Amino acid sequence: MRLEQSFIDFMLHHQEKHKRSYKFLVLLEAIQTAAKYIQYFYQTGSLKNVMGETGITNVQGESVMEMDDIANAIVLHYLRRSNQVIYAVTEEEADPVILNEEGGRYFLYFDPLDGSSNIKHHLPVGFMFAVAKRNLEGPEDGRLRRGAELRAAGIFLIPTGVFTLALADTGVYRFHQDETMTYVIPDNSEQLMIPENPKGWELSFNAANRRTFSAGVQEWIEEHESLYAFRYMGSLAGDFHRLLSNGGMFMYPAIVNHPQPEKNRPQGKLRLLYEANVAAFIAREAGGIAVDEEGNDILEIEPASLHQRTALYVGSPPLVESIRNRLREKN
Numbered sequence: 001m002r003l004e005q006s007f008i009d010f011m012l013h014h015q016e017k018h019k020r021s022y023k024f025l026v027l028l029e030a031i032q033t034a035a036k037y038i039q040y041f042y043q044t045g046s047l048k049n050v051m052g053e054t055g056i057t058n059v060q061g062e063s064v065m066e067m068d069d070i071a072n073a074i075v076l077h078y079l080r081r082s083n084q085v086i087y088a089v090t091e092e093e094a095d096p097v098i099l100n101e102e103g104g105r106y107f108l109y110f111d112p113l114d115g116s117s118n119i120k121h122h123l124p125v126g127f128m129f130a131v132a133k134r135n136l137e138g139p140e141d142g143r144l145r146r147g148a149e150l151r152a153a154g155i156f157l158i159p160t161g162v163f164t165l166a167l168a169d170t171g172v173y174r175f176h177q178d179e180t181m182t183y184v185i186p187d188n189s190e191q192l193m194i195p196e197n198p199k200g201w202e203l204s205f206n207a208a209n210r211r212t213f214s215a216g217v218q219e220w221i222e223e224h225e226s227l228y229a230f231r232y233m234g235s236l237a238g239d240f241h242r243l244l245s246n247g248g249m250f251m252y253p254a255i256v257n258h259p260q261p262e263k264n265r266p267q268g269k270l271r272l273l274y275e276a277n278v279a280a281f282i283a284r285e286a287g288g289i290a291v292d293e294e295g296n297d298i299l300e301i302e303p304a305s306l307h308q309r310t311a312l313y314v315g316s317p318p319l320v321e322s323i324r325n326r327l328r329e330k331n
């Protein structure tokens, strides 16, 4: 009989080894409990009739699905119960949600359900989160953190039951749910690194948008597309999960040449704090890089607002560097 190491056991050892507090463990326990509940609702959603739209438009101007709301409420509930979070920034709420202003130690940025267009098909979605820590030395001003300051970031693939976690200066690990829904790490699993061998690399972007990208990006695609396979699931959580295993590049470029100019998105579509930074931070810990439309490192962007958007190019360094050069030449 083979019994694997549980996620909490893995984290306990990690915290002890690095002489870190138990508080982070309490936080992660809350996060993974929330992920399991989201998964349960997702799997049984059609029976409960919660896979449709609420009819409400959120702060992003996007239609809110019932599952978006449910997932958001679940995550906030467990974060509040943990007592470890000062405030959380969620895709679903305009303002930061204050949870434990006095006693909290962390800031949470999260997208409770990423890839909403997959919901009605029961296809993979994700719960993405990033963790920053309060300033323990001087006074804390509650400012939004750059990606480079994050302590951890992770993605739960739902309903697949795979959890990818990146810990600052430590690496990326992948956990799988066992028969009891416990997240475990297989004994033989190693720290995850984006493969260096270009043989399996893939490109991932919304091909329907390609004529709306800048001339430089369109040229780059024409020069490179025949070299790689192409995959797009329509959920960053799922597409990025695949990229981490196979290598290549995921991109959501700025939309600047839309035939209906009001549909241009010069700032890109993805949200910096709880989408792009999550992918960029995990990529960094797995040996990859991520840049925006100007070729700047995503992790160095100083956040100006909670829901700001950014273009995103993330993945294997040679590909991201090559498009970074093109972006800088043309911009």
Ligand code: AHG
Pocket: 062, 091, 111, 113, 114, 115, 116, 117, 206, 234, 235, 236, 237, 252, 269
């Ligand atoms: P969300 O469902 O949280 O609003 O995010 C959707 C995002 C992201 O998951 C995905 O990569 C992208 O939108 C897909 O956009 P397109 O449908 O424009 O390709």
Ligand code: MN
Pocket: 111, 113, 114, 115, 275
């Ligand atoms: Mn999202």
Ligand code: MN
Pocket: 068, 091, 111, 112, 113, 114, 115, 116
């Ligand atoms: Mn979402």
